[in-house]
Amino acid sequence: MAISVDTFFLKPDSLGSLQAQIQQMVAEGILSGRFHHGEKLPSSRKLASHLGVSRITVTLAYTELLSNDYLTSRGRSGYYVSDNAPVPPVYTPPPRPHDRVDWDRAIRHRHTGGDTPQKPRDWQRYRYPFIYGQTDPTLFDHANWRLCALRALGQKDIASLTSDYFDQDDPLLVEFIARHTLPRRGITARPEEILITMGAQNALWMAAQLLLDTGRTAVVEDPCYYALRDLLVPARCRLKALRVDADGLPPDALPPETDVIFTTPSHQSPTTATMPLTRRHALLDRARVLDALIVEDDYEFELAFLAAPSPALKSLDRDGRVIYVGSFSKSLFPGLRLGYMVGSEPFIRQARALRASVLRHPPGHLQRTAAYFLSLGHYDTQIRRMSDALHTRREALEQAVADTGLTIAGRGVYGGSSLWMRAPDGTDTTRLAKALRDDDVLIEPGAPFFAGPDRPAHFYRLGYSSIPTARIAPGIRQIAKRLAPQHPNWP
Amino acid sequence: MAISVDTFFLKPDSLGSLQAQIQQMVAEGILSGRFHHGEKLPSSRKLASHLGVSRITVTLAYTELLSNDYLTSRGRSGYYVSDNAPVPPVYTPPPRPHDRVDWDRAIRHRHTGGDTPQKPRDWQRYRYPFIYGQTDPTLFDHANWRLCALRALGQKDIASLTSDYFDQDDPLLVEFIARHTLPRRGITARPEEILITMGAQNALWMAAQLLLDTGRTAVVEDPCYYALRDLLVPARCRLKALRVDADGLPPDALPPETDVIFTTPSHQSPTTATMPLTRRHALLDRARVLDALIVEDDYEFELAFLAAPSPALKSLDRDGRVIYVGSFSKSLFPGLRLGYMVGSEPFIRQARALRASVLRHPPGHLQRTAAYFLSLGHYDTQIRRMSDALHTRREALEQAVADTGLTIAGRGVYGGSSLWMRAPDGTDTTRLAKALRDDDVLIEPGAPFFAGPDRPAHFYRLGYSSIPTARIAPGIRQIAKRLAPQHPNWP
DSSP states (O other): OBOOGGGOOOOTTOOSOHHHHHHHHHHHHHHTTSSOTTOBOOOHHHHHHHHTOOHHHHHHHHHHHHHTTSEEEOGGGOEEEOTTSOOOOOSOOOOOOOOOOOHHHHOSSOOSSSSOOOOOTTGGGOSEEOOSSOOOTTTSOHHHHHHHHHHHTSGGGHHHHHOOOTTOOOHHHHHHIIIIIGGGGTOOOOGGGEEEESHHHHHHHHHHHHHOOTTOEEEEEESOOHHHHHHHGGGTOEEEEEEOBTTBSOGGGOOTTOOEEEEOTTSOTTTOOOOOHHHHHHHHHHHHHHTOEEEEEOTTTTOBOSSOOOOOGGGGOSSSOEEEEEESTTTTOGGGOOEEEEOOHHHHHHHHHHHHHHTSSSOHHHHHHHHHHHHTTHHHHHHHHHHHHHHHHHHHHHHHHHHHTOEEEEOOSSBOSEEEEEOOTTOOHHHHHHHHHTTTEEOEESGGGSOSSSOOOSEEEEEOSSSOHHHHHHHHHHHHHHHSTTOTTOO | OBOOGGGOOOOTTOOSOHHHHHHHHHHHHHHTTSSOTTOBOOOHHHHHHHHTOOHHHHHHHHHHHHHTTSEEEOGGGOEEEOTTSOOOOOSOOOOOOOOOOOHHHHOSSOOSSSSOOOOOTTGGGOSEEOOSSOOOTTTSOHHHHHHHHHHHTSGGGHHHHHOOOTTOOOHHHHHHIIIIIGGGGTOOOOGGGEEEESHHHHHHHHHHHHHOOTTOEEEEEESOOHHHHHHHGGGTOEEEEEEOBTTBSOGGGOOTTOOEEEEOTTSOTTTOOOOOHHHHHHHHHHHHHHTOEEEEEOTTTTOBOSSOOOOOGGGGOSSSOEEEEEESTTTTOGGGOOEEEEOOHHHHHHHHHHHHHHTSSSOHHHHHHHHHHHHTTHHHHHHHHHHHHHHHHHHHHHHHHHHHTOEEEEOOSSBOSEEEEEOOTTOOHHHHHHHHHTTTEEOEESGGGSOSSSOOOSEEEEEOSSSOHHHHHHHHHHHHHHHSTTOTTOO
16 A cells, blocks of 8 residues: 555645755654555655655665665665554553543642742744843854863763763863863862752752741842742742842841741842841851851852952851852853752751752763853853853843833842832732733733732833844833823723 | 973873864963963974874864964964953852761761662673673664764754753654653553653652651662662652562552552562562462552563563552553663653642652653654664663573572563572672672672662672673683582682
8 A cells, every 4th residue: 555645745834954854754654553564665756856856865764764774775676665564552542531630639749829920932933032041042152052062962971971971060060160260250179069950049959958847937129030939839848038138138137036038138039138248247146156057049040240259258257157059050041051059068968868869960972062161161252252242232221221111129149130119009910910921012910029919019020131122222211101190001 | 480391291091082182282271271371382392202292283273272262362472361251260169067967866867778779880800790780882773873962962952952951851752762762561551641760760769759758668679779678768658568479569469558569560679570460460469458559560571582571460450459560761771861651640640749859851862762762663663772781691501500500599581681590598698799700700799779678688680781692601610610519719
């Protein structure tokens, strides 16, 4: 039996070369059981004409499938599905049954329903995306990342690509972080004090798991990164949210029962406040008195284009009580999922064992690619390019905000990639954000950053890491228009 | 001031091209603060002669550093450290203080000290590595993996590389698993019933976290994959280890208080027993009576070269009580850290939220690369090649075992990559394994697979996924020699 050319069609949204698409169609037909052993494929001439592609493309696809043993060729008579081609399943899948499990009872720990808001996944379709934490493809050094990835895929690095590291990390990446990244934050650390994590989220989660339980009290900043509060819930600790001021977390307000303090001293999230040196010392002193530990999330320190960043809190830590969390998500790209934590050896040893239990280790190939990208200097070049672009955008944003009379609540003295804004009292920025979507504008409402139940509703965040400079002023004008008291649908 | 050529040296064990090494040396010198702004680099002629490389190599390295703004050139007078080059930290790192934290008190949950044994990381240096679960580079289709990775690194896929997926997965990979991988195991699933995980370990860990707590009882097989027992400890449940027989887990022995059953029906780990169909039905019936859930770890099902594999237990599940765990670690490579779990939608929704809290999502680039590798048919080709090679090795191993009179305790009817062995009564295979290292032989002692405290000490596992066929017989002879009663150091 011959396979009809009519079963082949190029999907308009398909990825990959024409040859690859043809190979894929044939492979899928065999694997799904539609094409059977011994069946004859359309001739390359026929299929090429049917698909509107060149005959050589079809021939190359067939030849590749031949070498993969999906097809055989019988002299001049053409190509057939090989007898060695994979066999589709012979058993019929059972009809979909009615689920008899009471999942409400079966699931002991729920993780949905927290503070973390659903973010729009289609943000790239908006003209004015004042969103935070995504990559701007125009600022990412894609070409050199690709070269480093290719090198890390080479024969020399096959062990780092394929091996089960058990609980270890790529020594190249750890060494680079120890020798070059951490010293810029004033931190010295030996390799056994460093653990590679699946981004900062994963580092914060591990710290919470190791240090907290029902008998302990964690302090978070208010407002703070909402996902931090969510990840503390499964740790079952008591949670205190301390309102920050213009200098960040106030050490005097730390309650006596504090065990672990989660803080963002260099660049408070989301208010962007920087903690002054005197307060940093006061925080460390107070932590010493309370015998509390500090988890420092040092996000975005690389994006310092307005002034040199202050050293990390960890650099002042004489007691070993600061656990430092860094990430490449903001400076490279969030999809990379690579970060690191630095702490005393007994802590890192336990974190390593926890990580091994949860996921073993971050993939070796990505660790090695990052090590190359860093050590060849591409990372620093990228940071400079990003910082220059963010600087320009920041100036455009501050100008547009000044021109329209919007109010900045926090602006970050070193730089960063966002402004923390205050709308007029009585504004519900969640409703504002929803309304602005109709104007092609995305902003982040401020309420989810605050601990409940009485969340201030009139703050919002403006990210400028994903919006081109030219769109900033028109986007801000849209926001100002919606916020004008005379607007018919004032939020 | 000029930088001396003497500060440059090529390390004998360095990776990468000579040009890349030279670039790296210069970049590191600047970043570590050894080279300062305005300092003159050695001439390309001088450095080339000092390092014993061609002058064009040095020139190319300098040109690249020039374009990255690490260096500037001043006409014919040479290359200088650019004024725009990154500045090393100005503050001095503090002297290493004495740690004042009582970590024994601070850490609430310990993860070290479990059953998971330390595996030798230098296994590739051994001549006879009968180890389990590592990649054999000669069987891995490195070339096509590299091509797929390169394609996934392309401009078209930049979103899948760089984006924060929040809690989502690569739709291409999920679709392929739903349409092609699962049907081969008799399983039908919609995308919302599938979650990509960081390998099977991560899937098992999530199931434990979601379904267990102090009030619940988990049943594991005895012996079982040791890391499974370790990951159940933080779930704080009651743990029952049920001794398996030649047909795997005996359903009649399940205690009435059973809440969750962890099982490997297709290929018991480590005994390789396959559960017959009647017992599978009995297990599902018993689980229904107990209202218990089943977590099915369907590892190695692809490596079926002796007989067609039986459908997964999940394919018989009418109630939705089986959570299915699959992995690409054995069939592609463990360093990839990609697996998947399939279960009812309410369960997968919670698992997705838990994963988002712990690590967000497995890196997009790896998901896309795997999707290409699978959908282009390379995966099936690789499985066939691996299965052929494992078949040959298996025959060599069974022959060598027969020739030397060693005893097989479990052999796996479909295939797989290991034999479960029984040494004479009274043998301590942990001591045996240690002694065999002196003979260049690695085996896995059986004790860590068993639940304590009275672990049988005379079992061991022989993996054949990383040892060439020709070395199997001589390796087995070494084992037999050590086990011979007349051996001076009988273990």
